[in-house]
Amino acid sequence: MRKPTAVALVAGIIAGLAGLAAQPREPRLTASTTGDAGLAASARAAVADPDGYRGLAVALIDDGQVRTAGLGDRDRDGAPVEPGTPFEIGSVSKVFTGMLLSRRAEAGAVRPEDTLGAVWPAVDGPAREVTLAELASHRSGLPRLDLGSVGAWVRMLRANVAAGNPYAGLDTDRVRAAADAHAPGDGRGSVGYSNLGSAVLGQALAAEAGLGFPALVDRELLTPLGLTATVHAADPGALPAGHAQGTRGNGRVADPWTGTGYASAGIGYWSTAEDLARLVAATAAGTAPGADARDPRFDDDERTRIGYGWFTTRYGDQEITWHNGATGGFSSYVGFDRVTGRGVVVLGNTDKRVEPIGLRLLGVPPDQAGSPAPALPVWAGAGVALLFTVIGGLSLLGVAHRPALDRLTVLSAGAWAVVYPALGRALGDWSAVPGWLWAVGPALSAAGAALVVYRWRGLPTNRAAVPWRRVVVTVASLVAAAVVTVVVFG
Incomplete structure (x- = not known):
């Protein structure tokens, strides 16, 4: 040689x-268990494949009783997930925005049929003609994201590649400018999921009330429900103590999605399985502020209808009212069966989706609950x-x-x-x-x-x-x- x-x-x-x-x-769900041992065992049985998960926080509401459990690790150092561990919940917090509309309508502050321009006069583009109800039900015709500039494309691309925060630096003024820049498209009147629409709705309700969106949600929803562990982080320095660490499926730590402008679309909110169980139980029972936001009003597809923020989907003989969330390193799901009152919360600290786990815990057969789809x-x-x-x-x-x-x-x-x-x-x-x-x-x-x-x-x-x-x-x-x-x- x-x-x-x-x-x-x-x-x-x-x-x-x-x-x-x-x-x-690849992250893998470990054997670590905290909280209710029976629920933890049921949750593990509902996990078809532990590869891709690192930790899960789970809550189950049944017969008026709430059980909670933590599975696996909250970070790469092996600290265990506990029922009170804060997770980034992403778009699950869109239900706050829908419930806030119902709450403010009950108080006579706004009406769902009010136009955006009437509630938020600072908006002077074509989008001012859409109604609050259209925004709350993703029927405004506004695009999913504001990608109307080269800078927006670069920011989104960099976040996807580098596990960064695509909403960094987007404040209320940027949301208003985006509303001015986009006219409702041909899809107005049909359900087309829009983060921009949710952001615009929340900022409009906040402007009408004279408060920032997080402060308004605290006053109208979180405080009355006693959700003391549900917080908004405007920047990485404001994350709650003991929070879970978000991770991508390849093991890379993801930046938290923090910011102010898109708070009402799910950016910056953290919560626990315990807190969200209170929200689910009260919404299922109809006692939560703005609970009628859950009521399905408009068709999405042949199996799914939407209310204000909340979706309702039919699985055989069951109807599940739900919302999910996904950020750079977290996945979340809340849902309940209005007939039985049974509800579930599943929070994960990787980008592998958790909806099938929640559906199986609600009694949906595995063949209907499906499997997590890869990104x-x-x-x-x-x-x-x-x-x-x-x-x-x-x-x-x-x-x-x-x-x-x-x-x-x-x-x-x-x-x-x-x-x-x-x-x-x-x-x-x-x-x-x-x-x-x-x-x-x-x-x-x-x-x-x-x-x-x-x-x-x-x-x-x-x-x-x-x-x-x-x-x-x-x-x-x-x-x-x-x-x-x-x-x-x-």
């Missing part, structure tokens, strides 16, 4: 072994994992074997040999691909690096026919690698 090959082989083996120690590990097709997530993991090392190995080589080319290829495996680890779906395969990436990159280091002393700096072009290409490549690193890992 030639010496360069031996050196590359040794370097690859060492890096591969190190890669095994650092391989991505991306399995082939796409697996392809990203494998392609990004190996492409950098393979490219560097190819460069290392070129007869005509220079140091600038080596610098560019070497940078991407580091960046690509890191991207594969961060962005790939490692629930679809064994994590140990990631070690192949560092092994290939290290082998390629060993070969170019062996040749380094004999390489010219720049041997291109047009030297300045090689300089420009190398600088552009290094800048691109740096930008990608900052966007994804910064």
